[in-house]
Amino acid sequence: MSDVSSAKLIEEYRGLSPAEFFYRNREIAGFSNPTRALYQTVRELVENALDATELYGIRPSIELRISLDEQDPSRVTVEVEDNGVGIPREVVPFVFGRVFYGSKYTLRQSRGVFGLGIKMAVLYAQITTGKAIYVRSSTLDAKDVYEYEIAIDINRNMPVIVSERVYRKRRRWHGTVVRLTIEGNWPSAKRRVEEYVRRTALIAPYAEIRLKAPDLELHFPRSTRSMPEPPREGKPHPYGVDLELLKSLLSSSDGSATLKEFLVSTFDGMGESTVSRFLEWAELPGDLPLKKLTVEQVEELARKMREYPEWRRPRSVTLSPLGERLLLEGVRKILNPEFASAVTRRPSSYSGHPFIIEVALAYGGDVPVVEKPLLYRFANKIPLLYDEGADVARKVVDSIDWSNYKVKFPAPLAVVVHLCSTKVPFKGVGKEAIADVPEIERELTNAVREAARRLRRHISRVERMLEAAKRRVEIGKYIPEVARALSEIVRGDSRAFEEALREMLERRVVAVGEVRVS
């Protein structure tokens, strides 16, 4: 122990580049084995492709091609082509070759958020097959198409351009093609990849998706031309803004502006009157110029903003939920149920991030009979297939007493859950499970309950129809006798009475089936 000098201890410390960090800890991004790594690579490429189209109002046409090396089938090549806006030539090397470089964190819903996923795939290829990533891209206004092969200098976290080629654009093509060769286990990843593509088609029914693999071809044509409004960039919501964000917003504001002016111009949904009411409630000096605020006042402001009970709900311009109609469209396309209901909640927020919960229930039809509800999870239109047990949605769905909604398990019930947010609180950079943020848990519960009430009405109606059908058969048995008795009493035609009675019975049963019971 006596040899543990400070000088020796100092040698044990050092800094690390972000690329080195993730190279060493690739499991945290889902690259833990050749099966999972292949699945994760497919995801990263497909999600980028969808973002490059949808976010700009382009209806996605995505083609995913998977092929195996003939000599060594554990070398798998994954290629994805999209018809998106393309990547500007100047940033291509960084987008693929520098960890933590990517689309800005703006207050707007998108699939990619970490600036990390594709780089992890590039690192994984580099580690396992040594192959650089191939990229071909062209933006809408570019005159050229450019091709790159890019590797990552792990110690410096900088791109290495292995090759570069530019040529005149002949046809009016725009978009991006990306190709990676990794070590992968296709036979065991196949089912997951297939399911991933199927679920993507569910949540994006306006997208055309093709998958070509050695022993699998799938084609999901567009089943609708209508697409949700793309999300726009927005302002933070005042509820739950953290101290650090508040400080940075303050320091980038004009110091001579007053606190009131700052609040009105910086946050979502803050009119003059809302701000005045808040400042009065919070006992803060709205006329004070920002530069005169003390540290204590800033802390007080953050606390009061978190505690104020009367913020308006955030606006939804930053979000792009599917909407109840499209969600039903997707559910019917993929699950083909007897009954479906969909709920899109109004926006809420957590920690300053607006979010919307959408839930659909699919019941009967092709939905398999299960012991507890099948769960289809989506976050910003990304299907989540792994780590269901750690997800807040599983927790919520399992906490519901389904017998209150007339569902008796085993039952053919699937629950589709979609969280849209400018910031999805994933538990890991592999983007698989959503953390149990209290605000999200609450909204989820409300949404599932709302959809479940509609399901209960459906099940009640079906029960009544069955009941009515049963009674019709029962009552029908007595009609000839009653008709005969009537004909004797009022001296009419027994057959006419019988017909009239049957017609009355049918009308009544149909009315019951249509909704009401008297």
Place this chain on the structure above:
Amino acid sequence: MSDVSSAKLIEEYRGLSPAEFFYRNREIAGFSNPTRALYQTVRELVENALDATELYGIRPSIELRISLDEQDPSRVTVEVEDNGVGIPREVVPFVFGRVFYGSKYTLRQSRGVFGLGIKMAVLYAQITTGKAIYVRSSTLDAKDVYEYEIAIDINRNMPVIVSERVYRKRRRWHGTVVRLTIEGNWPSAKRRVEEYVRRTALIAPYAEIRLKAPDLELHFPRSTRSMPEPPREGKPHPYGVDLELLKSLLSSSDGSATLKEFLVSTFDGMGESTVSRFLEWAELPGDLPLKKLTVEQVEELARKMREYPEWRRPRSVTLSPLGERLLLEGVRKILNPEFASAVTRRPSSYSGHPFIIEVALAYGGDVPVVEKPLLYRFANKIPLLYDEGADVARKVVDSIDWSNYKVKFPAPLAVVVHLCSTKVPFKGVGKEAIADVPEIERELTNAVREAARRLRRHISRVERMLEAAKRRVEIGKYIPEVARALSEIVRGDSRAFEEALREMLERRVVAVGEVRVS
């Protein structure tokens, strides 16, 4: 869509500092709500304290103090003091104020690995209460004690020294005190924190741990003075070394050395003869100087190193397993079972990282009766409490057919699983679940089976004892009659016969109880 020019697209991209990345994605490090954040903060501080002692052969004495703000009980202060080697003054600001700065990634088992945990706690404090971290430390050979308050400049990922104070060391103190004030929910985190400390005492029975909280005091004294040998720094194991690591090892070697010399000096367990056999099998030119290796030959080398079936197992100097005796000690101290068995497997490796699996089974006694085995998970002596469903150990334990081992559920069975490795493949930076790396899954299965076979012997013995006791009662009933009959035939004393017969019966039953059945 026509307004999506390249110039506009470029603006959407940018880089991010690691501090900013984790500030924005704090959920991935376990800081998702005030309950979990408090638990996570405790963990990070306690694990650093244990590393600062154990890794240097010091028996840990750790004190954990938790207190609530009187005005606002959601402001929680966590303080941890250890008797470790201290942190050299020069690096203190970076250790606490720069993400990805920390103990070097050496090939040696330790709790901390990400250079991230404590910085996440600092960021979370900064976000929620605005308080800087307080640190007091002194190394063994330092003449001073130094105190710091440190914050993180998020955009630059650099420490901000808020205050600094140095004074002469009076008594011979060495170690570190760290104090953080965060937003936390103590009432709901309490049970988890308590369980965490309890399990830490299980896996480190040689540590003294105190916990003082508003309504909870725990003291786990050292129950043994013997401590496992601290891990030493080692060389990578040749099996599964990835291409990137191989390239970096090659480029930091002397280019005029031959391939054979390189392999002998760089990797674990590579004697001359092992290397010669490998090179012959791989058909690679051992006499070639490194600088003459082609890219293809390097790729071939990596592939062959992965495929070679005859590597020796890695040595265990880099690892510090508890060992069967200490593991049993810990299990008995905390779980107090009727029967316990422990297995420490020999070292294996995955992707060049050596690892050892230890498993203990605790049966009966104070172990609660459960529907499926209770699981206590540990990785490099860290108790893992969350995300059990996503952990490879849960998968393995659930895949075992326990009836083969005579366990019929509900049963009082707990499984303790400990993975030691120079690199634990956690699924997240929150360090909660271990990824399903095939090599680890296999070793885990073997270890659980080995321990379960011992449990089966125990259960069989108990069954036999019960069976024997039953037979003794049965047979006992006939002894007087047999004795009487004998005494009539050979004309002896009936009571003497009866005594002799009873003695025979007892001997036989004891023999059965002791193990054997004839």
